[in-house]
Amino acid sequence: xxxxxxxxxxxxxxxxxxxxxxxxxxxxxxxxxxxxxxxxxxxxxxxxxxxxxxxxxxxxxxxxxxxxxxxxxxxxxxxxxxxxxxxxxxxxxxxxxxxxxxxxxxxx
Ligand code: HEC
Numbered sequence: 001x002x003x004x005x006x007x008x009x010x011x012x013x014x015x016x017x018x019x020x021x022x023x024x025x026x027x028x029x030x031x032x033x034x035x036x037x038x039x040x041x042x043x044x045x046x047x048x049x050x051x052x053x054x055x056x057x058x059x060x061x062x063x064x065x066x067x068x069x070x071x072x073x074x075x076x077x078x079x080x081x082x083x084x085x086x087x088x089x090x091x092x093x094x095x096x097x098x099x100x101x102x103x104x105x106x107x108x
């Protein structure tokens with residue numbers, strides 16, 4: 001029965017990593033709704049009616065998500081330090097991961 005603690009160890013690690021690191025697309029959507037849609041329209045169809053604050057001077061979130069040059073790493077980098085005219089929203093790394101995961105769902 002000496003082996004038991006050893007066998008349990010990876011299971012604890014797995015449980016920890018899934019709660020700490022798994023990006024949450026639902027939370028990403030909430031963050032985006034609150035922090036991004038005052039400037040960015042979400043939908044790629046060009047309608048601004050669902051997001052009154054959005055303008056066509058700013059790329060839609062869907063068009064950003066579909067741009068092959070705007071992969072998850074690029075997006076993380078951008079959201080860590082955006083440049084003008086987009087303000088730095090000071091999102092945490094976990095929030096950025098969630099937003100990036102949410103953006104990936106828009107590209108489908
Ligand atoms: C106050 C307005 C504003 C807010 C809020 C805002 N953005 Fe932006 N964003 C902009 C503008 C303006 C640009 C265009 C920058 C440019 O053309 O160089 C931009 C550009 C971007 C780009 C780069 C697009 C590209 O192809 O270069 C990404 C990605 C982006 N925004 C994501 C987000 C996300 C995600 C959020 C919410 C967490 C957000 N933005 C919130 C105004 C905003």
